[in-house]
Structures are given as C-alpha cells and as structure tokens.
Amino acid sequence: MRFRVLGPVSLSPRTPSAAKPRALLATLLVQAGEVVPVHSLIDELWGTEPPRTATTTLQVYVSQLRKVLAGDGSAGRAGELLTRAPGYLLTVSDQEFDLPCFERLRTEGRTAYQEGDFGRASRLLHEALALWTGQALSGIPHGVRLESAAIRLDELRMEVLEQRIVADLRLGRHQELAGELLALANEHPLRETLHGHLMVALYRTGRGSDALRVYGRLRHSLVEELGVEPGPGMSRLHERVLRRDPSLDWQPPRNARGTNPDEGGRGAGTPGSQGAARSATGTADGPRPVPAPPSTLPAPPPGFVGRHEELAYGERALRGGAGRQPVRILAVSGPAGVGKTALALQLAHRTADLFPDGQLLIGLRGPDGRPLSSSQAGAALLRRLTDDVSGSPLTDPEELTDRLRRAVHGRRMLLVLDDAASEHQIRPLLQSGAAGAVILTGRRPVAALDGAQHLRLDAVRPQEAVELLLAAGGERMAQDPVAVAEIARLCGCFPLALRVAAAALTARPHTTPAALAGRLHDERTRLGVLREGGLDLRATLLTGYQEAGPPVRRAFRLLSLAPALDFTGWTAAALLGTGQAEAEETTEELVRAQLLEARTDGQAVRYGFHSLLRVLATELREAEPDGARTRRDAVERLGRAYVTLAGCADRQLAPGRAWRAYADAADPSLDAPAIVGASPLGWFREEATGLVETVRRTHAEGLWPLVWQLAGSAAGYFHARAAWEEWEETHELALDAARRAGSVEAEAAIQYSLGDLAWQRREAARALRCYTAAQHTFELVRDRVGAARCRIGVADVLLGQNLLEPAARRYGRALALCSAGGDLRGEVAALNGLALVNLRRGRAETAVRQLAQCGRAAEQLGDRRWTEYVRRATARLTADALRRPSPAANAVEVRPGMWLIGTATPTLTSAGAA
C-alpha cells in the first residue's frame, strides 16, 4: 500500500519528513483524482494569513513530492502529481491507496450483510478495519478541510466497526465481542449504539446484571453531560433485559439470505440516539437517516468543576422557559484567565440538544494575538459553515453578510465566538441572523448589543477553588486539605492560577502540596512559580495591561502601593500625585480594563486589586528604571495625605489631646473635613489598617518626620479603642524614627504616648519609665504642657497602686501648670485624677466638686465623651449612698469606658518622693 491516510499519513517508500509537505500530500490524497486549486492548498497549509512566499513554497513542496513519487523508479508509476489549472491533481491507482480499498470493502460488507451472509460480511468488514493504522490523517497539522475530512473518516470507521459488531453478534460471537465492546464503550461513553451492543453481548453471555449496570452508566453520562435521557430504542432494550425477554437470546441465522422474522429481537435494536444515528440492522429498514453534522466543538476541558450558579444561569438564559424567551446572545465577560472559554464550551455541550444543526467555535483572535477584523471574522465563520474556500477573501461586508445569511439559513446552530474585542468586530456574524444562539466571550463587556444577556465571571468561590485544585491535582492534593486551601487562597481563587498550580504539582511527582504552598508564599516570586508547560499566568495577566495606554499603566503600577486591601479616591489621588477628579477618572479606566475591582458601600466607591494583579503591579513597578524613587515619592505623598486626614479626625475625636500641631505636614489641597466626614471614629476604623501600613512604609523609606507625625495623629484613636498591638507597633517605629532623625521633642512625645499604652495595660513599671523619661526631656526643651501631661501620667500610675498622697501632689502641681499654660485637656485629666483620689479617701463631696470642675473644662474643650463620662460618674457618686451596692461596686470607671476592677493594696514602696 503506497498511500495511506487511514492513520499517520505516509507515502512509501519515503514519506516526506517535514509536516507541511505531508499535509500537502494528504490534502491532495483526500481529493485524489480531483483538481485542487492553489488557493485552497495555501489556505489549508497556512490558514488565513499566509506568508508572501506561500506560492513559491508550495511549488517547492510540489516538486519535492514529485521527486518522491517518481523516486525509486521501480514498480512503475503508482501516482502522478499533475499541474492542472487552477491547481494540482494527484492521481493514484486504487490498489495503492488505502482509502478507496476501505470504501470498497465497506460497501461489499454492507451488501453481504443485507443479503444475510453474516459470515462474509464480518470477514469483509474486518478486512476494512484492518486497513487502519491510527487516527485518520494523523501526524500532520490540520487546516479546515483536513480537519473535516479527518472527522468524516473517523466517523466512517465507527460506522464500519458497528456494522461489523452487529454482524458478529448475529454470528453468535458475543463471548469474544464482550471484551472489545467494553473497551469501546469506555472510550465512547456517550455513544448509545455501542452501549446497546454491549448490553446484548453481556446479556447473551449470562451477565445480565452487568448489562443493566452498563445502561445505568450510560444514562448517567448522558444526563450529566448532555442533560438528556437515553433514546427510546435504548430504553426498550433496557426493559427487555430487565424482563429477560427470551427474544433477546441468540438465534442462529436461519439461512444465508432472507430475513429473520424476529426483527425486533435483534439485540442491537434501533436505538434512537441523537447525534450520530446509525441504524445498522435489518433489510426492512428504509434508507438510513441522514447523520447529523458532527458538532465541531472542542470537548470541554477535562476537570471542569464548579461554576454551578453561572452554568445554571447561562442554561436558563439559553433555554428560556417560565415565560421568558430563550436569549439570542449570551455575553460572558471577565478578566483574562478567569475561565470564560471553558465555561462557554461547557454551556455549549450542555445545551447541545437545543441546536440540532450543530455548534461551532470561532476564535476571534489571530495566531499573532491580534483581534481579527470583522471581515476576517466573517470569512472564518463562512469557511466553517460551507467548506467553501473558493477564491478571494471577501472584503465587501454586504456580500459577506449575504453569504453568511445564506449559509446559516434555516439552521439552528450555536455559535461560540471566543475572545471578541468589540461589537464592530462581530457585527456581521450577529447579523447573519441564525435561528440559533450565540455565546460571546471577551474581556471587556461588549455593550450595546440588542437582546443580549450578560454574565460576568470573577474569581471562583473558595469552595469551588478547592474543588478545582482537587480535580486537577489528583491524589496528592486530596491528601493535604489544609495546604490545598492555602494554595487556593494564594492563587486568589483565580481559575487560571489554580490550573497552573495544579499542573505545577503534577509535573513534579516528588513535591507535596504543602511545599507548593510554601513556594507560593513569597509575593515577589509567586507569578514566577505559577508557570508550567504552556500555561503562563503572568503572560495572561499582562494582556490587559499591555493594551492600556501609558497613563493607565502608570496608575496601575503606582496604585499597587495602596496600603490596605481597598482604597478610595483620596488615596488614589495621593499616590498618583494628581487631583482627586483626575485620579478617579484614571481608576475608572482601570476598572474598565479589568485591572481593578470596584464596589460601592452605598456612599463611597472603594477600589481594590485582585491579589494576583497586585502582585503583578508590584513586580512591574519595581522593574521600572526609577522604581525606588517613584515609590518613595508616592509613599511620601500618601503619608502627608494620611497625616492631614488623621490629624483632622483626631481633632474631632479627642479635642485638645495633641498639643503639638504639625501644621507644616498638612496638605492644604485636601479637603479634610469633607473626606473624614461627621464620624471620625468610623473614618479611623476604615483607614486604620492603611494608616498602620503607611507608618511601616514611611519608616522603611526613611521619611522620619512622617513616621512620628502619623503615629502621633493616630494615638488618640488607639487610646480610645485600646488597640494595643497597633499602638505599640507604630510607636516603636516612630521612636526609632525620632532617634534617627535626632529629634528630641518628637522622641519625648512618643515616649509619653508609650507611657499611656503601658498604663492602659497595667504595666506599671514600664509606664513610669516612659513617663519620667518623657518628662525629663520635655523639661529640657521647655515644653511645659508636655511636662505637665507626663506628671499626670505618673500620678495615674501611683493612683492605680493606691499611693494616694504622691498622686494627689502631682495632680495638684500639674493642674496649676496646665491652667497657667492654657491646656484644657490637661486640666480635665488632672481634675479627674484628683476626684478619684478623693473618692478613694472617702471624701465624696470634694470628689463631686472636682468632677464638676472637670466637666466644665471638658465642655469648654468641646469633648462630649468626657462630658458624658463626668455626668455618669457624678450620678453614680451621688446615687451610691442611696442605692444598694451594685455589682459594679468593686469597679470604678476611671476614664470614659475604662474600669479599674478590684481594690488594690500597696504593692510599691516609694523612696524619696518629690
């Protein structure tokens, strides 16, 4: 056999080793004896964008082939490659070419079967199948025509195979067939006819229960994959097996000719399957039904899990129902790598029954990554529909639309248009007006489509992410659920990232999920780890970035510096160094480009990065030539913005607390009161994480003054919320900054604040250390208010240790200093302290009086919290005598919201008190 296409394409004695010449040979072979135009050949070999030298190259290949064909000179000429306008013609003798042999044997076998000569039929069909050496037309790249030819040939083979099986079943060879049929059924889980044959074979070999199980599996597969029940023929067969219908038993054929009256008892029955319906039995049957065109949709990717809600939504849209019309266009949008194409394919397969005329996938991006023009897209669709490769590319959109309409006319088809760039690109495709539907995938949501329903895909839910990892990663993943959850989290539940992670694990049999999670931990190298085989996460994520303009790219890079998980307009403005309106415009652009996410909480819009995009943005930013400088400037701008806003909020929260104003640090362009709003506590709550992170960053960048200014402006909030960890961390950093900058006053202020922290935590010794150190420094720089405040702090500690006299002395002195210095907050604190001392001494009236003074000072200050506290405390004092002891008798409110519980005995001895 010199020429082979039923298997790897080969030509003996010497098959051309290069792929393209082989492909050329194959194209000519499948149309042997016909003239194939040059254009078709070029299309087949090089697709839609052939190189300029295509024609010449083609001629080279042709001469190569001719050499081989003429080649050995022995055994005469078996084939000739002739030039015939407008193309070429290959003639081969039928004996030397496997395809006509196969077709001949097939026809003869079928005739024999129809005549009732099953033995001969089986023999002939066996021979036909023996010609095959593999998948049809394998080993070469397939263009459109070769692809359809290959599919057609494979189908033919299946048909012959089934016919042979039926013949063998007639001959009673069910025993031998069982094994083969089991393998076939496994390979083709959705082919009803095969399963039917298998059931019969099993039943006849006494394995009726296995036969039933086969039916169950088939039904399950059909329902799961396609949402349909097995056809009526199969159900009838199933019933008969259940009933143990004696007509199912094998009956040897009565004679070589003529029909067996018991037609219905044929095991193969007539399963009315959908898709490839083959009725291979009986003489009484009419002409075979026209096989439906094979769906040329690629199979959905293996291991597709999850997305249940989205699939249900899409299916509902396409099927309609409950009074709604089925939708004509379903537009799936989302960032690159989120699984749009996979979802579209899955949906298409699920709704296959709605589109009897088939389903098509058209990719709308050329091999170089650029989107196809609308005429190219139209031409691509036309080619698939009509197999028509005649002549010139269609540039006239009218004509294109017209031909499309004619091609699609009357067909109920599903078009999956993958990676659409714009509405303009797909207009001709949509206008062709099929009676079917279109599923559109694209990164940007294609607006302005009539009658379209939109489905937006985002990262999957954590549970689905874990499912995906388990499905794609296999056994090893299943053994370590904790690590799997961690991997899902580090991948941001992003489908492409999850797939790459799973691939990274399966490619290395010696690693464990925990090790992979460890490698993914470092943000700086995470994208590098997520790269396996042909899947590169970074490349996919970059697609959106690369399509954006320079200002948007810059914004993407800079906004990765946002200190918290999400941020609002003013943060963006600070980082970008522009006004707020301009910043908001740019961030909205980023959202449209799917590089940033936005959500609204009813009042303000908050923007955020998906974790992987943030990693990418950070990488890009650091890779810029002046990355360090840019970062520093941006951090400085952000720090100043925070100081301004936090200072404004702090003044509202605790008036008078910060007696050292940082006027120079404030940014006058920020409308602080408007941004902070009416609730300073709420603002701090939202921005606290960002603020703490900014302290860390300014410290890392060496912007010392900003560090202590930030820490100082947040101290009031930390105090009110008893946020001890954050308080400690920010102030330790601020202390370090103050020391490095050599600013003694700043150091003192921080020390004082640290003293407050220690006191709140009842760390008496540490508190005293801090207060005394700060006081010393304040006195050195002649900051009277500061010194007085520290005195009050020391007095607080002493009071807490029940050393009333020393405490009272200090309170008194501090009060005098504060009044002289006009420090109302200090007065409030000192008076409160004195009141508590007198309370402890049992002098209730004095305490009440001092509390009243304290309250007046607080009112003057405008501090509502303290005013209310004084009122509460006074009320408790005056009512205590009358009421029976409350459960809080053992507790005293010493500050607003702060209680001292349990009486103390002296634990500290003092020596040489001042």
Next chain:
Amino acid sequence: MDITFIPQPAASASGSKGFTAPLHLLHRPVTPEGFLLDATPPVEQHFALSAELPSEHETFNDGPGTFHDLLFVAETLRQATHFVAHQYFRVPAERPAVFVSSGLDVLDLAPWRRTGRPAHMTLDITLAPVDVVNGVPRGLDCRGDVAIDGVSCGSASARLQFLMPQVYRSHRAAGRQESLRSTAPLVRPLAAMTVAGQEAALAVRPESVGRDDPRNVVVGPPLWAPYGEFVLPVACEPGHKVFEADSGGHVPGPVFLEASRQASLLAAAELHGLRPAHAMLTRWRAAFRGFGDADLPLTCTVATEDPVRDGTGRPSVHTRLAFSQGSRVLCTATAVLLQDC
C-alpha cells in the same frame, strides 16, 4: 522627683476573690454612641482586659510552678463577664448569672511556661447577647483570646444565662430534692478528708495533683475504680478564698475546673504514668446542667482514653468527667492533659 519602685505582688485582698493587683477592663467602642456616651445597646461588644499574671498567690499557681495557672485566666474572665453583664448589658443584679457551658484551649504551650520573670496577660473579649427581651439579654455568649506577653496562646469561651429569681430558686429547690432523694455514694464527711487531720495517709497528696499547699486540693482519694474509671469525692477547704461557695450558695465555677484538672491528673498519673508537675491542661470543655449545693456531697467520675501523641511526640491524655450529687449529674466535661517534655 525620683521614685524607686520595688514591685512586690500582694497577698490577696479581701473581697476581691483572690486577685493580686486590680485589672483594667477597657470597653472598645465601635459605634459613635458607644464612643461618646458609653451607651449600652444589647449588641455585641468588645473589651480588652489586662492583668499581670500572679507569681506568688496562695491558690493561683500554687504548685511546682511550671506553668501559669489556667485557673487565674478562667477566673478573670468569669469576673469580667459578670461585671460587663450587669454594667454594660444592664442585666438586673437580682438575676443570677449561671454558666451553661465553658471552654478553655491552650493553643501554644510555650508562653505558658513560667520563666521566673513577671508575665503579663491580655484578654480580648467579645460578648454577644443572646435572646434579648425588652432590651435585656437572657444570655451572653463570651469568647476571649488569651495572649501572654504579647504572644497569642489560648482561647476561652463561655455561655451564660440569666435566670429570673423565681426560676432560679425553684431550680435549686428541685435539684436539691432530687439529690437528697437518690442514694448518695458512701462518702466520709469532708472534715475527715483534709490533710490537716489525722488520716494523712488516706488523703490525696498535693504533689500528685500539681499543687503544693494541701488546702488547694479539692479531690479526695478514689472511692472505687470500676473498669478504669475513677470516682472521687470533690470538696474544698472551708474558708478557701477561691473555691468556697457563699453560704447557702451553690458550688462555685472554679471548683469544677480545678476538680477536672486534679481528677484527670490523678487518673492519668495512675493509669498512664503522667508526671503531674509537668502536665498541663490544654483543653477543657464543660456543660453545666444544674446547680450543686455546697452542703451536699459532690463526686466526680473520670475516665481516661489511651494516650495519643502529637506532632512532636508528646503524649496527651483525653479524659471524660461527670460531676454528680446523688444520681443527679451537674456537669459533664472533657479535658486534655498534655505532658510537656
């Protein structure tokens, strides 16, 4: 102006139920009204509590001193919860608070080991009201995170219920009746159990339950041990600061925790060879079903399971406990003892 301080922990002050130095309990407001007015709506509230861990106290960490005493943490939490319930959730004083369930977990053992230096504990407490009627909750759900010297190392939880005085009284009466009716196990009177008396040989040695002072032993020698289970009497020294009930009152909460620990230690030491001085209670879960009367005998039944080893190979023993008076079960608990080695 200089003051030198020589910190010395004090003996327990009267009326403070055994605390050394007072605690600071801070309310952490999240709402404007919480911040300004210290308002007390019946919603979830957060508090921070800070205290120095006792280093020399007659009950807390009395013993070999290997670990900080879990009892102190539990007691502090209990006291704080009581206070907050009445002060912030406005539960009337006449409604007694009873614990329905309680739990403690040691998540990281290292900070619990005593180093001889003073150690500081902070508790992050969240209290959520349950079943709010007329603005006052009938119950409180309490969760706390324990950190020692800044290292997060444990968690605690509890569920309280506030009973109407009527209901409380009838509960107690009914419970008492039931306990009296059913046959009590053969128990010798409490006075004969204390080591201060003659029968020293028959009492439980303090070292075997991780204590030094015999007055801190709350369990007695096993009465019988069917099938590997131990039944021990539970009683406390009269006048004990922590474990004694108010007169006519019910068995205080700390007794159950301490008794669980001591009973588990006895059983584990006896059956599995655990060394009490280096065994730490790392998990305790208790459910309370009824009040115990302080003047009726209380027994504890403890059963152990075979030791399991953790990741580093240390053995831990799980125990199941049941406290009963007569045939009435007051409390069921499970505990895990870890041998630190």
